[in-house]
């Protein structure tokens with residue numbers, strides 16, 4: 001193991017200046033779900049001795065693909081430690097990441113008498129994590145939630161940092177809240193059950209973390225293509241830990257995305273537009289990979305990276321099996337979607353580019369002509 005610490009644990013500590021407090025939570029790295037119940041018991045014994053886990057209702061929110069695989073194991077791990085466990089199984093997929101589904105969560109919580117001491121366990125990929133987290137942030141003005149990510153994408157990225165939300169009218173993450181989980185429990189073994197395309201989708205965010213902030217880690221991933229391709233749990237756990245460390249360092253300094261955190265959006269400006277344009281037939285990470293290739297192209301055109309660096313970075317994404325190109329019928333269709341991205345402010349397009357591998361910077365002055373050239377570059381037609 002190159003990165004993973006002996007505790008198999010990372011602690012994230014985000015200051016919350018509005019409430020003059022700190023949001024601190026652990027990410028636990030495991031190969032099964034057995035420690036979950038005890039970890040939650042310990043958490044509440046420490047945080048709130050007046051309301052230990054045994055007095056709390058626990059609500060597992062999951063989807064139709066994940067429930068048959070892991071809901072029983074998760075339930076078994078917590079049942080003896082809490083007042084009652086109840087489960088809600090939602091339809092799987094991005095097209096259900098909307099306010100209607102969040103309404104179903106609210107109704108389920110009301111029917112089952114969830115109160116302020118209740119705890120939501122978000123068991124699934126980024127879609128479940130984002131939606132259950134948003135429901136937790138807003139139900140009776142906020143109840144605790146635990147991220148139990150079961151996709152590589154959710155383990156590497158979406159379960160950390162407290163971004164929760166839903167798509168509105170097909171526009172990505174237009175309603176949401178920054179709301180931190182009380183615990184993240186990553187069981188790396190779940191990744192073995194993922195379809196190859198879903199696995200690769202998560203790998204895009206892992207590689208992105210190296211590309212933007214850690215050249216050494218990026219090279220380490222490149223040198224271990226076999227470990228990545230084989231979905232080797234030990235190698236993945238180690239890589240995942242470093243990926244989480246990078247994200248932790250960023251979100252601790254800038255939890256509400258005022259500056260530094262924008263770097264994590266590398267590849268997302270073009271990526272989100274392509275994701276929407278595809279009607280969500282392309283996966284999030286696939287679009288991030290294509291978006292990274294586009295942003296890398298703009299970086300090269302600006303002389304911020306060399307042609308060799310561009311070739312190496314794009315070739316690495318491609319060699320893993322990730323797409324770096326897609327059919328773009330016309331830039332005129334994608335450009336307005338990019339300009340609508342919620343990360344733009346006062347009409348200024350905020351783009352993340354690379355000033356060398358491992359050194360991302362935010363550039364507020366990327367022109368439509370530069371984006372059109374990038375779209376030509378990633379156009380597979």
Ligand SMILES: NC(=O)c1ccc[n+]([C@@H]2O[C@H](COP(=O)([O-])OP(=O)(O)OC[C@H]3O[C@@H](n4cnc5c(N)ncnc54)[C@H](O)[C@@H]3O)[C@@H](O)[C@H]2O)c1
Pocket residue numbers: 063064065066069092093094097124125126127128130150151152153154157158159160161162163164172173190191193194195198201202283284285
């Ligand atoms: N909040 C954040 O900071 C953040 C960051 C990145 C992405 N996201 C969001 O995350 C979402 C994408 O997440 P995702 O890729 O995990 O998608 P997802 O949640 O849709 O999961 C992908 C598919 O895999 C299935 N699945 C989940 N775990 C499985 C397992 N262990 N075995 C077999 N199948 C399994 C799911 O049912 C689903 O069909 C997007 O909505 C994106 O916007 C959020």
